[in-house]
Amino acid sequence: MASVAAAPSTDTQQKPRLSFWQIWNMSFGFLGIQFGFALQNANVSRIFETLGGTEIALYWLAAPLTGLLVQPVIGYLSDRTWSPRWGRRRPFFLIGAVLASLALLVMPNVTALWMAVGMLWIMDSSINISMEPFRALVGDLLPSEQRTTGFAAQTFFIGVGAVVASSLPWMFTNWFGIANTAPAGEIPPSVRYSFYLGGVAFFGAVLWTVLRTREYPPHDLAEFEAEKQRSAGFMNGVRESFAGILHMPKTMRQLAVVQFFSWLALFSMWIYATPAITSHIYHTTDATSKLYNEGADWVGICFAVYNGVSALAALILPVIARATSRRVTHLLCLVVGGLGLISIYFIQNPNLLLVSMVGVGFAWASILSVPYAMLAGALPANKMGYYMGVFNFFIVIPQVVAGLILGYFTTHVFGGQSVYTLMLGGASMILSGFLTLLVHDSDEVRLTDDATADRPGYDDLAPANPQL
Template sequence: MATSVVAPASTREKPRLSFWQIWNMSFGFLGIQFGFALQNANVSRIFETLGGTEIALYWLAAPLTGMLVQPIIGYMSDRTWSPKWGRRRPFFLVGAILASFALLVMPNVTALWMAVGMLWIMDSSINISMEPFRALVGDLLPASQRTTGFAAQTFFIGVGAVVASSLPWMFTNWFDVPNTAPAGQIPPSVKYAFYIGGIVFFLAVLWTVLRTREYPPENLQEFEEEKRRTAGFINGVRESFAGIFHMPKTMAQLAIVQFFSWLALFSMWIYTTPAVTSHIYHTTDATSKLYNEGADWVGVCFAVYNGVSAIAALLLPAIARATSRRFTHLICLTAGGLGLISIYFISNPNMLLLSMVGVGIAWASILSVPYAMLAGALPANKMGYYMGVFNFFIVIPQVVAGLILGFFTKNVFHGESVYTLVLGGCSMIISGLLTLRVADDDKIRLPLIEDQPVDPAYNAEASPNPRV
């Protein structure tokens, strides 16, 4: 392993940041989740519209790109510094430009191979923006505010996903935009949703880029010398994959938790549309009006669970302080697992919204609590790198999902996708139980307002008008 790079603010306690500073540094996740929500709610629908049958296999494009992109971007951003643009923000901006372009192109594909290839490009671009956002919380916030920082990101993830997941339904029901199209063509409502998503993605990330400042390295000369010795794409690839064998204890324990929780999530994202349309709407014809009504309702369901997560995210820090982060994660994941399992017993589409409440509670915790536990166990000078390596345990379950869920759905469950969702619910509950064995020693029960004041210099630079 290469010698560590000197980190910013690594030898002094970071000052607490104000509400509006945390708001500004997290706002870009609103756009990032527009991209992910449109992808999660509509890509399986696009695959089926274009004649695809092996949906889980097509989704392998997304995790493979994440496995390559996130740790390398984390490694590179750890070794980046610009007095004007900082460490993480250049990657925010580049990823936003590429992802916005991909969102504009995706609904205009005309062949299955084009859709799979565009998923590859879109997911890579979103990951370029997303990974440094996780590291930014560890860079700028003291230990006592990290749960709040990740919860703020989760709030914007929820808000963005509520709107983005509902867009096709909104266009159809509010503006009479057709949600059906001839065989092999993407419905106009889906196209317009992706266009809006591309615009929002870029503008939201740009807000964070322009209104957040980062701490410089403590010793800039030493940082530059170390960067020259350790920089390079090949070195980044080598170190990124080697990092999986040199994880801190807490990270290794969380890796198993992540595997089972994300396996559940991918089963939901891949199979909710075919499960709902076949099990509740009783159709598999992707050109029929009934199928597209069911697919639109899946978008609404996804909006509901993301809306619930936005609210739940605001409560998680208080619950974690009153109990523990491990217990909080267990309760949330159990609620999500029961929510997925309950879909099997539902015949009225409206009742799916109750199932999504449980999923939303789990989603809020998955997006914040593991990262808060992880940040306290990582060396400050490798925050981005290890956050990227941690992504392996999001990617690996998606690869497993792509390889085995299709087999189980077809050969074990005889094409009944709803059983795949039940399997995902069981996986999520197992994940919650495994959380109890995670070593989490970070201080999280500190009062919300400490004796240490908000850093006035940082405040003036990061947000000249903190009320914006």
């Protein structure tokens, strides 16, 4: 059983560079995690509607509210956990994987709406238990000059997992002849089998990381155990999670603003891409028409394309970052992504939407990696998981804001033209890119200092002291 205590800072320790396969192994679990998220995002609304649900947006509040609580608390607890056999983060990987895999197996077999809503809470909580420590693991194990590569590797697996998992119902129907329809109140077989395969993939991928990755022990075990009685505990995690937003390091505060506008743009796309593309390009708002459903299907293809592009872009981002900087890399990717969203207004040929999605794919890859790489260098090592969890607030907050204001703008300001909402999202993404230039990147500053001092200090992996 893993002990729970406060982890001392490892800022003075030299961390070795890891090989390609070590980074691959520590990131592979994200493939399974994305299987869970992609199946959830693509199919849970369908399950709600099948079971007679009408307040879809209300039911979906479970996801952001769950992440708001679970991620910082799990980060707090994982910072204070150490097992000689299982390490610090890996116990949470495994616990979350078991629970999430079981939830994925149960979800397509629910028979009542209340069961589906409850299972969404359980499934989303379980996925978050596994996901949050993965972000902290990069900061734990990788030297600062490899962190962009580490988060990019996670982004690669996110892209691959999203493309495959989102396509599973279509694959089962078109490749294996499994029905995608069912009697009223029943989940189609193609969806059920997709969730079954997702449950197996989730557990298998996370287990690979658990078994193939080793973590560094606390520098001072005596100090680690001495702190056990002073700060451990679930309620401490809950209390400090929400207090932590008031005590964020300077870099984290700056990145929070960047995250807010970039994720607001993403939610505008996820919520309004279908009505925007079907009305503006396919020129129909009749959801029962063949033309509308062709447009809606094409939106799915567009989403698969940007996720696929993000997987490939993740391999390029470290090269761009080394040639420029992480701030400039994020700026370029967000500007390209914002222009991609804005370009939808000028498109009438659906095939050209795939060009727009290339830009969105680069932005998505950068959003999932570069801010975390910059953040990791500014955090104290003994609070890496905790602050990574608190950072999740700035994904949840724009999601709530999007739900509250974008509908008003679309209806009352844009006259019901959803394509203008996508353009607003594009502008928000470009703004977030330029705001990135204001971020204090501790690793970048240290690289400059080390070069000035004529010493190979950039291999010294200790993050700079955060400015509180």
